Every structure is written in C-alpha cells, then in structure tokens.
Amino acid sequence: MAAMAVSPPLLLLLLFLLLVFLSSASLQGSNLRVFEDSEPKATIPPTTFFEVTRPISVPDSTPCSALLLQHDFAQTYGKPPVTAAYSFPSHCPRNAPSKIVLEWSAASRGRQFDRIFGVWLSGVELLRSCTAEPRLNGILWTVRKDVTRYASLFAHPATLAVYLGNLVDSTYTGVYHVNVSLHFYFDGYGSSPAPSRRSPLPGFHSPADLILPISRSLPLNDGLWFLIQNSTDVQSMRVSIPSNTYRAVLELFVSFHSDDEFWYTNPPNDYISENNITGLPGNGPFREVVVSLDGSVIGAVWPFPVIYTGGINPLLWRPITGIGSFDLPSYDIEVTPFLGKILDGKPHEFGFQVTDALDVWFVDANLHLWLDGKNDHVLGELIEYKAPDLEHSYSSKFKGLDGSFKKKASRELSATGWVNSSYGKITTRFFQNLEYENMMVYDGNGSVQVINQTIGSNFGTFAKYPSSNLYSEQVLQTFPLYIYTATTDQVNGSYSLVANVSRGFNEKKFSGERHGLLFSSLRNLQDSQGEMRVKGNLVTSGIGSTQQVYRYESSGGCYFRNVSSSNYTILNDESGDSCAGSSLFGSKNFFTQFLPFSTRRASLRGVEKGG
Ligand SMILES: *[C@@H]1O[C@H](CO)[C@@H](O)[C@H](O)[C@H]1NC(C)=O
Ligand SMILES: *[C@@H]1O[C@H](CO)[C@@H](O)[C@H](O)[C@H]1NC(C)=O
Ligand SMILES: *[C@@H]1O[C@H](CO)[C@@H](O)[C@H](O)[C@H]1NC(C)=O
Ligand SMILES: *[C@@H]1O[C@H](CO)[C@@H](O)[C@H](O)[C@H]1NC(C)=O
Ligand SMILES: *[C@@H]1O[C@H](CO)[C@@H](O)[C@H](O)[C@H]1NC(C)=O
Ligand SMILES: *[C@@H]1O[C@H](CO)[C@@H](O)[C@H](O)[C@H]1NC(C)=O
Ligand SMILES: *[C@@H]1O[C@H](CO)[C@@H](O)[C@H](O)[C@H]1NC(C)=O
Ligand SMILES: *[C@@H]1O[C@H](CO)[C@@H](O)[C@H](O)[C@H]1NC(C)=O
Ligand SMILES: *[C@@H]1O[C@H](CO)[C@@H](O)[C@H](O)[C@H]1NC(C)=O
Ligand SMILES: *[C@@H]1O[C@H](CO)[C@@H](O)[C@H](O)[C@H]1NC(C)=O
Numbered sequence: 120m121a122a123m124a125v126s127p128p129l130l131l132l133l134l135f136l137l138l139v140f141l142s143s144a145s146l147q148g149s150n151l152r153v154f155e156d157s158e159p160k161a162t163i164p165p166t167t168f169f170e171v172t173r174p175i176s177v178p179d180s181t182p183c184s185a186l187l188l189q190h191d192f193a194q195t196y197g198k199p200p201v202t203a204a205y206s207f208p209s210h211c212p213r214n215a216p217s218k219i220v221l222e223w224s225a226a227s228r229g230r231q232f233d234r235i236f237g238v239w240l241s242g243v244e245l246l247r248s249c250t251a252e253p254r255l256n257g258i259l260w261t262v263r264k265d266v267t268r269y270a271s272l273f274a275h276p277a278t279l280a281v282y283l284g285n286l287v288d289s290t291y292t293g294v295y296h297v298n299v300s301l302h303f304y305f306d307g308y309g310s311s312p313a314p315s316r317r318s319p320l321p322g323f324h325s326p327a328d329l330i331l332p333i334s335r336s337l338p339l340n341d342g343l344w345f346l347i348q349n350s351t352d353v354q355s356m357r358v359s360i361p362s363n364t365y366r367a368v369l370e371l372f373v374s375f376h377s378d379d380e381f382w383y384t385n386p387p388n389d390y391i392s393e394n395n396i397t398g399l400p401g402n403g404p405f406r407e408v409v410v411s412l413d414g415s416v417i418g419a420v421w422p423f424p425v426i427y428t429g430g431i432n433p434l435l436w437r438p439i440t441g442i443g444s445f446d447l448p449s450y451d452i453e454v455t456p457f458l459g460k461i462l463d464g465k466p467h468e469f470g471f472q473v474t475d476a477l478d479v480w481f482v483d484a485n486l487h488l489w490l491d492g493k494n495d496h497v498l499g500e501l502i503e504y505k506a507p508d509l510e511h512s513y514s515s516k517f518k519g520l521d522g523s524f525k526k527k528a529s530r531e532l533s534a535t536g537w538v539n540s541s542y543g544k545i546t547t548r549f550f551q552n553l554e555y556e557n558m559m560v561y562d563g564n565g566s567v568q569v570i571n572q573t574i575g576s577n578f579g580t581f582a583k584y585p586s587s588n589l590y591s592e593q594v595l596q597t598f599p600l601y602i603y604t605a606t607t608d609q610v611n612g613s614y615s616l617v618a619n620v621s622r623g624f625n626e627k628k629f630s631g632e633r634h635g636l637l638f639s640s641l642r643n644l645q646d647s648q649g650e651m652r653v654k655g656n657l658v659t660s661g662i663g664s665t666q667q668v669y670r671y672e673s674s675g676g677c678y679f680r681n682v683s684s685s686n687y688t689i690l691n692d693e694s695g696d697s698c699a700g701s702s703l704f705g706s707k708n709f710f711t712q713f714l715p716f717s718t719r720r721a722s723l724r725g726v727e728k729g730g
Contacts, residue, residue, distance in 0.1 A: 151429050153658045165257030168438045170445040171669045173678035175265045177218045182302035183211035192295040196284035206276040218304040223262040227253035231293025233429040236283035237342045242332030243485045247372045247447040249427040253293040262445045270326040282342035321542040323590035327487035334483035344481035347473045355470035362464045365497050365540035366489035367454035378477035382406045383424050402475040404557045411470040416506045418452030421574045423598050432618045434663030435647040453549035453580040456536030459499030493541035503535040520565030528555040551578040567605045574598040592630040599623045613654045620647045639673030662686050672701045
C-alpha cells in the first residue's frame with residue numbers, strides 16, 4: 120500500500136486529499152483536527168490561543184476605535200467574501216493618525232479544521248492569517264497588526280472584504296465568530312493640523328500616498344488572491360500608475376496549501392518514480408515566488424515556512440501557535456529603479472509565478488506609490504539591471520525508500536534607476552541575494568523523514584541625490600527549519616506519529632536617512648515536540664509541547680519573551696521590555712555585521728560615477 124511507504128507529511132497530505140474528495144472541504148485548510156471525546160464542561164473556561172510577537176508601540180493616548188465588521192463564519196466556503204462599507208469614523212479627529220492598528224478577534228467552539236483567511240480594503244490585502252482550531256469548551260484569539268503603512272486607504276470610503284472559507288456540518292461544528300476593528304492613535308490631543316500633502320522630504324519612511332491592489336476583483340466566490348496551480352502558471356494583472364509617481368514598493372502576500380502546504384518536505388520526483396509512489400506531492404522541497412514586470416524578473420520571494428494550526432501535529436500549536444500563522448509575513452520588493460519603464464500612464468503587467476509549484480499557492484500584492492504633489496510628470500530611467508537565472512543544484516543517494524537528498528539554490532538580482540521629481544534627481548538601487556539549502560533524509564524504510572533547511576535573504580534599497588545620500592535600508596533574514604517525523608503502528612488507516620519541529624525567524628534591519636539611523640534585530644525561535652495517534656483525519660490522542668524565545672532589540676526599544684507550554688498548559692512565561700544587557704548596544708561591532716551594506720553603497724557610488 121503506497122500510503123504505508125511514505126513519510127508522515129506525505130501521508131498526511133494524502134489523507135487530506137482524501138478528505139477533500141470526501142467532503143469537498145476547503146482546499147485552504149490543513150489536514151487534521153483533534154478529537155475530544157468528553158462533553159463540554161461549563162466549568163472549563165475557553166482557551167486563549169496566541170502567537171508570540173512584540174506589542175505594537177502606540178502613542179500614550181486613548182485610540183479612536185471603530186468596529187468594521189462582525190460576522191459568524193459558518194457555511195462560507197466557495198461563497199462571496201463577507202463585505203462591509205467602510206468610511207473614516209466620523210467620531211475620530213480629522214488629523215492624520217500617528218498609528219493605526221487592525222484588530223481581528225474571534226471565538227469558536229466545537230470541532231473544526233484550520234482555515235486560511237484574508238482581509239482586504241479596496242482590494243488591498245491588510246491581513247493574511249489562519250484560524251485557530253476550536254475545542255469543545257471554546258477558544259478565543261486576537262490578532263493585532265500595525266497597519267499604519269496603509270494610512271492613505273483609511274482616509275476614503277471603501278469596501279472591506281473578508282474571505283474565510285468554512286464548512287459546518289454535524290461533525291465539523293465550529294463556527295468562527297469574528298469582529299474586525301480599527302484603532303486610530305493620535306499624538307497629543309488631536310488638535311494639531313493635518314500635515315500638508317507634500318512633505319519636505321521624499322517618502323522613504325512615511326506611508327505611501329496611494330496603494331493599488333494587484334488582486335482579483337469582486338464579485339468572487341473565493342478570496343481576492345490569485346491561485347497558482349503549477350510551475351508554468353503565471354497569474355498577472357495590468358496596472359497603470361499615476362505619471363507623478365516617484366517611488367514604488369510592491370508588497371507580496373503568499374500562502375501555500377494542499378499539495379504544497381508542506382513544500383519544504385516534498386521529496387524529489389526521482390524518489391517518487393523509482394519507488395512507484397502514486398498520488399503524492401513531489402517536485403522536491405524548493406519553491407520561490409518570482410515577480411515580473413512586463414515579463415522581466417524584478418524580484419523573488421523565498422517564503423518563511425509558515426505551519427498552520429492543523430499542520431504536522433495540531434497539538435503542537437495549542438495555545439502557542441506557529442510563527443507567522445496568525446499574521447503571515449508579507450514581502451517587499453522595491454520597484455523604484457523600474458519606474459522609468461512604467462511612468463507613461465499605460466497599463467503594465469505585474470506577474471507572479473512559483474518555481475516548481477504544485478496546486479495551490481495564493482498570491483496577491485499591494486503596490487505602494489508615493490506621488491509628487493508639485494509635478495504631474497516624473498521622469499525616470501533604468502540604468503543598471505542584473506537578474507541572472509536561479510542557480511541550483513541537487514544530489515541524491517537512495518536505495519528503495521531510504522536515502523538522502525540535498526538541494527541548494529541561490530539567486531542574485533540588482534537594479535539601479537533614477538527618478539527626477541520636484542524632490543530632485545534621486546538614484547535608487549535595489550538588490551536581493553537569496554540562498555537556500557535543504558537536506559532531506561529518509562530512514563526506517565521511509566517511515567522517518569528528517570528535514571534541515573535554511574533560507575537566507577539579504578536585500579536592500581539605497582537612494583541618493585547626485586551629491587549626497589538620501590536613504591538606505593538593508594535587511595538580513597535567516598529562516599532555519601528542522602523537522603523530524605517518525606510514523607509507526609500503521610494499521611487500517613491509523614498511525615502514530617512522533618514529530619519534532621524547530622524553526623526560527625531571524626531578521627536584522629538597518630536603515631538610515633537624514634533623520635538618523637534605525638536598527639533592529641529579531642531572533643524568534645520555536646521548538647516543538649509531540650506525539651499523537653491518528654485515525655482517518657482525526658487526532659485521537661496525543662500531546663504537544665512548545666518552547667519559544669523571542670528576542671527583539673532595536674534603536675526604538677527592546678522586547679523579550681520566553682514562554683513554553685505542554686498539553687494546553689503554559690509552563691513558564693517571562694517577558695520584559697528592558698534593553699539592559701542587549702547584545703546590540705553592548706557590541707561595538709554592530710555595524711560591521713552590515714558589511715555588505717557598505718559594500719553595496721560603494722557600488723552604488725560606482726554606478727553614479729560611471730553614469
Ligand atoms: C518497506 O516498505 C515497503 C512498502 O511498504 C515494503 O514492501 C517492504 O517490504 C518494506 N521493506 C522492509 C525491509 O521492511
Ligand atoms: C464582538 O463584539 C461584540 C459587541 O461588541 C461582543 O459582544 C463580542 O463578544 C465580540 N466578539 C469577539 C469574538 O470579540
Ligand atoms: C497549469 O495551470 C494552469 C492554470 O490552472 C492550467 O491552465 C495548465 O493547464 C496547467 N499546466 C499543467 C502542465 O498542468
Ligand atoms: C516499479 O514498477 C516497475 C514497473 O512496473 C517495476 O519494474 C519496479 O520493480 C517497481 N519498483 C518498485 C520499487 O516497486
Ligand atoms: C529634472 O527636473 C527638473 C525640473 O523639475 C529639470 O530642471 C531638470 O532638467 C531635470 N533633470 C533631468 C536629468 O531630467
Ligand atoms: C542543520 O544543518 C546545519 C548545517 O547546514 C547544521 O549546522 C545544523 O546543526 C543542522 N541542524 C540540525 C538540527 O541537525
Ligand atoms: C480494519 O478495518 C476493517 C474494516 O473496518 C476491520 O474489519 C478490521 O478488523 C480492521 N483491522 C484491524 C487490524 O484493526
Ligand atoms: C525530539 O525531541 C525530544 C524532546 O526534546 C528529544 O528527546 C528527541 O531527541 C528529539 N528527537 C529528534 C530526532 O530530534
Ligand atoms: C527560558 O525559560 C526556561 C524555563 O524557565 C529556561 O530554562 C531557559 O533557560 C530560558 N531561556 C532563555 C533564553 O532565557
Ligand atoms: C493532558 O491534560 C489532560 C487534562 O487537561 C489530561 O487528562 C491528560 O492526561 C494530559 N495528557 C498527557 C499526555 O499528559
């Protein structure tokens with residue numbers, strides 16, 4: 120039996136596919152839910168689930184708040200998104216808010232799978248997230264996201280759309296009761312006049328003046344995301360931008376489901392074919408989302424491996440959920456060097472592809488634009504562009520179902536262009552250096568799978584006037600991932616699974632402009648261990664434990680949290696916001712960690728001299 124031969128994640132996917140077939144359940148959900156055989160007990164309070172993240176820093180004032188939408192998501196799969204008319208709350212001050220926070224709060228009770236969902240305003244995606252899986256005694260969770268970068272959207276009437284494809288029947292009883300709210304924070308007492316439309320400095324630290332959606336338009340019986348189903352599938356949209364745009368940044372949202380939900384564990388096709396395994400997702404463990412403009416690659420995203428709340432072993436994510444699962448990261452690509460090609464007022468095509476994709480990826484984007492308030496026409500020209508093909512290698516050594524596989528990949532991209540607006544002539548360079556390595560081992564006749572993967576991204580933007588620097592930003596990210604799974608006791612579609620998962624979202628950011636230097640360092644590490652017994656798509660028994668250490672240090676403040684849980688219970692929880700003992704401030708070598716930064720800046724100077 121093929122299912123006996125494969126590793127647990129593949130087996131889980133197979134079970135999931137079976138489930139989809141049987142119940143036509145959401146393609147967006149994960150594969151397992153947890154069975155609780157006891158009746159709900161009135162004495163047991165609902166469990167509060169949470170993702171470990173730092174609190175949003177807001178002004179010390181009472182926000183002006185508005186409930187945008189209240190809805191019970193029951194039979195919503197394959198139905199139009201739930202919409203609500205939005206306008207700037209009339210009881211709020213009319214001046215510009217200094218911080219805007221989106222709040223998703225939800226409650227559910229019963230049994231349900233995890234469901235992916237999205238929140239859009241005027242087609243611009245504000246939040247991509249995954250629901251928590253309910254318990255019989257009920258669950259609660261809240262997601263707060265800083266949405267200040269979308270400030271221009273909130274000033275005007277718009278349509279809010281939320282798609283959360285849920286199915287409810289006599290077995291899957293969990294209805295998601297949801298409130299979506301906005302909180303506007305103002306500096307002082309709301310008496311200061313709104314800032315003039317044109318600030319004296321170009322907008323490298325301020326929110327965009329206009330945000331255009333690159334997503335599907337309503338009416339739809341789905342989310343507004345594009346669906347990418349295979350490696351040749353290109354989803355695209357033609358967009359014309361105002362000809363007074365002097366800066367553009369594309370913000371990409373991605374999530375992966377069904378055959379590619381665990382893409383980083385997918386075995387190579389030669390392993391699948393030589394072992395005659397059928398009906399299982401392959402294409403190996405490497406994926407990249409490639410963004411093109413009029414057919415030329417302008418950037419790539421090697422996503423963080425978000426594991427949804429039903430993934431691998433659902434007991435691992437209760438109540439501490441997986442990194443990024445309640446607020447999926449979005450990814451920025453600086454488009455400014457390419458503006459010269461698209462300032463002609465005509466439509467230009469933004470395209471998305473996923474290398475080696477299997478069905479299905481949900482991808483859409485927001486195009487953030489900064490406009491020149493004085494000139495109707497901005498001029499620009501691309502003066503340097505290098506986007507060599509992806510470099511990759513693959514080696515394997517296997518006999519039957521056991522063996523080892525190594526996949527490596529790297530990509531480099533850089534572009535430099537100038538833009539001449541009423542702010543003067545600004546030359547902007549954008550670069551990306553991406554690296555990937557995945558080692559996969561199968562053992563125990565295919566019953567044990569070990570994944571050790573690292574994604575490294577180094578990207579940045581440098582902007583300068585002919586004779587002085589204007590702005591620079593560099594981001595270094597590493598996403599280590601280790602997964603160990605062992606399947607035993609497979610009888611009649613039941614099996615036991617032992618799983619260890621360790622992940623990290625590590626990021627260093629450095630940015631500088633006339634206002635000064637900003638830097639931050641985040642190390643967010645999560646280790647989980649669990650075992651469970653599974654029957655069909657039900658977890659019938661088991662236990663999960665998670666330990667997480669979140670350490671954020673920055674020029675604007677610090678945050679630390681060390682929390683762990685086991686079997687739904689928090690074992691220890693320590694947090695603080697002291698910067699004392701911060702390695703950043705103690706280290707004289709901090710800036711030398713950004714060596715590529717100075718190298719890149721030097722090469723920008725080189726370009727300027729030459730051009
Ligand atoms: C390995 O698994 C395959 C497929 O289930 C089975 O046919 C084979 O006998 C197993 N080999 C060993 C050594 O257990
Ligand atoms: C949603 O808002 C209503 C009214 O303010 C409140 O009664 C309810 O508890 C809220 N639900 C959640 C899940 O926050
Ligand atoms: C890839 O997906 C597209 C869009 O669904 C489809 O039209 C095309 O036939 C698919 N190609 C292959 C090779 O499956
Ligand atoms: C796979 O199928 C081919 C053709 O039916 C057969 O020759 C080969 O022995 C099979 N391999 C395995 C590992 O079962
Ligand atoms: C830039 O624009 C200014 C006017 O806004 C003009 O005087 C100048 O010649 C332009 N420079 C270039 C290189 O186009
Ligand atoms: C993963 O591989 C790296 C080297 O690429 C190694 O340093 C690390 O220890 C490995 N992690 C585990 C958990 O095996
Ligand atoms: C497997 O399932 C079948 C049908 O449900 C049942 O008759 C059989 O006893 C089961 N075998 C085991 C070992 O549980
Ligand atoms: C899995 O985690 C447990 C608990 O930390 C540990 O004892 C065990 O060695 C780990 N196994 C592997 C293969 O990583
Ligand atoms: C986190 O807390 C646990 C339990 O108190 C402790 O053993 C561990 O050393 C702490 N880790 C860090 C990085 O502080
Ligand atoms: C988990 O906790 C429940 C009570 O909340 C208890 O009945 C169960 O035995 C615990 N499981 C393990 C494996 O400790």
